[in-house]
Amino acid sequence: MADPIISIRNLHKWYSGVHALKDISLDIYPNEALGLIGDNGAGKSTLINILSGVQREDEGEVLIEGEKVHISNPRDAMRLGIETIYQYNSMVPTMSIARNMFIGREPLKFAIGGIGVMDLGQMRRESVKAIADVDLHLRSPDALVGELSGGQRQGVAIARAMHFKSKVMILDEPTNHLSVKETKKVIGFVRSLKEQNVTGIFISHNMHHVFECCDRVVAMARGEIVLDKRIGETSIEEVQEVL
C-alpha cells in the first residue's frame, strides 16, 4: 500500500479535565474514502477540528505526506490541501454565492499588505464553473446563499472545496437535514472523490451512508478508536456492537 497521506500519531486532547482524545493514532491513505463513525462526544469532531485547524491538539503530532505539520488555524489546513465541509458552518446566508465561494481567499486585482480590491468578475465566472463542475445548476452566482435549499448549500460548499483543488476533503455530517434525493447526491459525490484523486473523510451518524460510499470504516467511542476495518471485512452489526 502507498504511504499514508495523513498520519496522526498519539494525539491527545483534554477539555477542562475531560480526556476527549486518548492517544489516537491513525493512518489515512491517498484516495481512500474513510468513514468516521461514533456517538456524540466520542471525539470524532475534536479529531476533525484538529485536522481542519479549528482546534489545536494538546499532545501528539500530525504528518502530511510524511512531513510533520503544525495546523494552527483553518488557513494552514487549506494551504496543506485539507478542505472541510461542515453541516452548517461554512456559508454566510446573507452573502451571495460568488462571495461565499471565495471567503478568505478572494482573488484580488491588486493588494497592499493582503488587503485589496476583489476581482468580482473573476469570482462570478469561477463560481459558475465550479458549481457546474459538481453538476449543480443554479440560476446566478449573485443569488444569496440564504435563498438556497440545504442541499444546494452543501453543493456550493462542495464546489468550493473542489475548486481549491484539495487533496483531502473532510465532510462533517454533510447529509444531516438533507432530503433523500440530496443525500444520494452527496453520497455519490463521496464515491466519485477517488476518481479525482481526492482523499475523503466522511463523518456520519448514519451507518448505511458510510457503508454505501466508503472503503474503510473507523469507529470511535469515548475518545478512542474501537474499530478500524475495510468495509468488505465488517458489517453494520459489528460496528454497532462496538459503539
Next chain:
Amino acid sequence: MKRLLKIYFEKPELAGVLLLVILVVVFQVRSNGVFLNQDNLRGILGLLPEMGLVAIGVTILMICGEFDLSVGSVFALMPMVMAIMMEGGTPFALAFCVGILVAAAIGFLNGFLTIRYAIPSFITTLGMLFIARSLTVVISGGFPPLLPNDLPKWLFTAFVGPGALFRMSFVWFVAIACLATFVLSRTNFGNWVRATGGFLPAASAMGIPTARVKIACFMLCSVLAGFAGMIQVLRLGSPLPSIGEGMELQAVAAAVIGGTALTGGIGTVIGGIIGAVLIRVIDNGLVLSRVDANWFKFAIGTLTIFAVVANAWLLRRAKRIKSEI
C-alpha cells in the same frame, strides 16, 4: 415574499430612501417652501457631516456584528485632547495626529476587551462611554481651553461650493462615505466584515481573522467619531466637554433606520447615511413646520422602533422560509 426578502437583503436602505423622499415633500409643503431654500439647505448640509461620519463608523461596526456606545464620548474627547495640546503650543497637525491616535486606542481597547473576555460590546462600550466622557471633563479642568486663532478652518469648516452651499466638512464626509462604501463592497476586507457579522462560525472556519477584523472596525468607528467631533469643535469655535451627548444612540438609530440589522451581516454605508440624513431632516423640518421641537425625539424614537420591527419581521419571514426547506 421571497422577492421582498431579496430586496431587503440586497438593498436594506430602500425603505429609508422612500421615507426620506416623502418627508422632504411633506416638510417642503408644510414650511411653505422654506425647507428646500438655499439658506436652510446650507444649515442642514453644514451639520450633516458630523452626525453622518459617526453613523458611517457605527454602521460598519454593526455590519461586523458589534456595537459602539462610546462614540459620543470619543466625539468630545478627541477634540479636547487636541485643544489642550494646542493650548500648550503644539501645532495643529501634531495635535491632530495625537487626537486620532487617542481615538484609535480607545477603539482598540473596546474591541480587545470585547473579544478577549467574550463580553457583549454593548457593555464594554457602555463602560467606555463613561470613561471617555469623564476623561474629557477631567483634562479640560472644567473650563474649555481656548483655541488658537490660526486653525485650518478652511480645510474643515469653511463654506465652499456653488452658492457657498456646503462646508468643507461635507466634502470630507462625501469622500469618506465613498471610500467606506468602496471598501465594504469591493475589497476582501469588506467581504470579511460582512462574513464576520453575517455568520461568525462560517467566517472563522474559512480562516478569516475575525478578531482582527472586529478590532479594525472598532478602531475605524472610534477614529471617525473623533474626527467628526473635531469638525464640530472647529465649527463651534470651542471644545465644550459636553458635545456629542446622546449621539451614540442617534448613530445607532441612523444605522437601524437605514436598514442595518442589529444581528450583523446586513446593512450598507449608504443606509447609515440615509438614516443620518433622515434624523437631520426631521430635526430641521419639524422646526420649520412650526411643530414643537420637543417632538423631535419622539419622531426619531418612533422611526427607530418601526425600522427594527420591520427588520425583525423580515428576518422571521426569512427564517420561516429557510425552515420550510
